[in-house]
Amino acid sequence: MTIQLQLKPEIEARLIAEAAAQGLSVEAYLASLIEKSLTSHEESFFYQxxxxxxxxxxxxxxxxxxAFSLAPALSDAAISRESIYTREDEML
Known part of the structure; x- marks a missing residue:
């Protein structure tokens, strides 16, 4: 499979440097990163x-x-509909 990515120049430079430091081609280095990422997800507890x-x-x-019993309860104001929408509006 062939996949093309458009990377920022600084990311591309870091990728090339990391691949060279590992003694791999950029393609082989990327393939190893992807395989490690997918394998780590499969090995996580919740997948088991x-x-x-x-x-x-x-x-x-x-x-x-x-941990849950020691945590303070949220106030009614913290979980009110108005509080939720106010925070959302502030983010915009």
């Missing part, structure tokens, strides 16, 4: 959970963990 029951158990354990 296979059944709905396992997901529910993990989620329940997380919700019941001390």
């Amino acid at each position: 959970v296979s059944t709905q029951e396992e997901w529910e158990t993990i989620l329940t354990d997380l919700i019941n963990s001390p």
